[in-house]
Structure formats: structure tokens, C-alpha cells
Amino acid sequence: MRARLLFVGGILFCVLTLLGLKEASAHGVIGPRFIPESISVLDPFPSDEMDLLAYSHFKDTESLTDAYGAGFSKRLSRDLAVGIDAEYNRIRPNDGSPVMRGFQNIALEVKYAMVRVPEHEFLASTAVEWEVGGTGDTSVGREAHSTVTPQFLFGYGMGDLPDALSYFKPLAVTGQIGITTTIGNRTDEAAEIADILTYGLAVQYSVPYLQTMIKDIGLRWPFNRLFPMVEFNFETVLNGPNEGQTTALVNPGLTWAGRFYQVGVEAMLPLNDRTGDHLGVQALIHLYLDDMFPDFYTWTPVSGVLGPTQR
Secondary structure (H helix, E strand, O other): OHHHHHHHHHHHHHHHHHHHOOOOOOOOEEOOEEOOOOOOOOOOOOOOEEEEEEEEEEEOOOEEEEEEEEEEEEEOOOOEEEEEEEEEEEEEEOOOOOOEEEEOOOEEEEEEEEEEEHHHOEEEEEEEEEEOOOOOOHHHOOOOOEEEEEEEEEEEEOOOOOHHHHHHOOEEEEEEEEEEEEEOOOOOOHHHOOOEEEEEEEEEEOHHHHHHHHOOOOOOOOHHHEEEEEEEEEEEEOOOOOOOOEEEEEEEEEEEEOOOEEEEEEEEEEOOOOOOOOOEEEEEEEEOHHHHOOOOOOEEOOOEEOOOOOO
16 A cells, blocks of 8 residues: 555656646647547646536446536646546446446546647646545445546647648547556455556547648538547456456547537447447537636636637
């Protein structure tokens, strides 16, 4: 336990000491590229934004779950943000047991953009998520212990590709990798307190980038704001009785991004038997609070009013 706490504390210390690095531009924009929020892979940009509704419907090997999530994030400086997320679940067990309803544990997050290279459309960030034990409902299997997940995040646009591959330049990739570990354990069940490696990748194609930076192919509203996207999500158990077991999903879909909000929908396709054998769906309604309330919501104690994001 002491080693885990020292590990988490070290990650937090690194995040805070990086505040001395130079400040950079606003959320979702790196150089000439805007990268919208993906549904499953954690966004690498510190932001002034809100998930108004994050919905998923998926059947795995144990149950059919409808999840309704919401959350918001707030920058404290141009590169540092904090956030909070909550999720309500409706769980129908596959064995015919009664339906369970309730909130999962609340999750808190700190995110910091470490490196930005606008001329190469590259961003690297670190984040720490704390799922607060005991804050959810026991009816949906609330965990008494907390979990902490330090993560590395990145975003990269393909604008550096040679002109011979110009139609591939609108591609962008975001990714995450982190380890979830428990603190304050109150159970003897090894499977419940196992460390988990979480990792994912989102590949998207920007129609706005194509039309403004490569060639205007004549698409008009609303088609000129589309981002076809495919996400890959994995979780691998690192210890305990389920050590080495992995759940994996591929999520193809489409996102539309406007000035003040974006909407997205994706299919959820299991990649192995452990994940399940049924098609699921997930969707997101996401608000750009920095653009909606630029003089109010983008105020920071360090940099004053940051203003709206330019897309």
C-alpha cells in the first residue's frame, strides 16, 4: 500500500511541478488543427467544457447495462484543468436477477498539457483520475475503496505528411495509457482490487481540415463539420486471479462539431469473447463552455480571462 501511495504521489508531484513550463493555446486546437472530444478515449486537452450526456448501451458476459454519464472540466491556467464526472447505471443481469439502478462512484480528475508543438500538430499531457470510494449506490455494486489512475495522453495530426499523401493529412490520432490501482482497500477479494492497465487509441478524419487546408470539395453545412472516427479500447488485468485477461472494443462512428457543441454516436463491437458477443452503442452530447460563456467560464486565477477557443 505504501508503495502505491508513493507512486500516486509522485505522479501528482510531476503534474504540479510542470506548471513552470510555458503556457500555450486553448482546448482542442494545436496549430491549424481542431481535434474534437472522442467518446471513449480520454481527451488530451485541458478544457472548459461539459459532457451534457454520455450514453452507452452494452451487453457483456454478465449483464446488459445502460449508462448515463455527465461531467464538466475547468481550466485553472491555460495548461492545467480539473474535472468531475458522474454516471447513473441501469443494470439487468443475464441470469434473470432483479434490475439494479444507481450512481457509480464520483470521479475527479487533474489534467496538465506538458508539451505542445503546434507546427507539428502534437500535444502530450498527463492526467490523474481519482474514483472516490463509497460515493456511489450499493445497488449497482458501489466499491468501498477508491481507485487512482495516472495516465499519459497524446494527440497528433498528420499535417506533416508529404504533399503526395495530402488526402491523408486530415487524419489525427489521440491515445491514452494508464494503470488503475486501489487505495484504502476494504475487501479481501483479490479480483476486486487488482491493478488494471487501460489503454486506447482514437483515429479520426477531419472534413473541416480537408476543406480548409487541403482542398474544398464542395461540402456544405452540416456535412462540412463531420469527423468520421474509430476508437479502440482495452483493459488488461495485471495481477490477481484474472491476471492477463483483457477486454477489448472497437467503436466506429461519426462526430459532428459546431461552434458551441458537438454530438457523436458510435457502435461498440467486442473484439474477444471475454468482452461479450453483442453489438452495443454509445453517444455523446458535448458543450464547449469556453465558447458559450467566454468572459465568465474561461476566467482563471493565473491568466485571467482566456477567452473562447478559435476553430
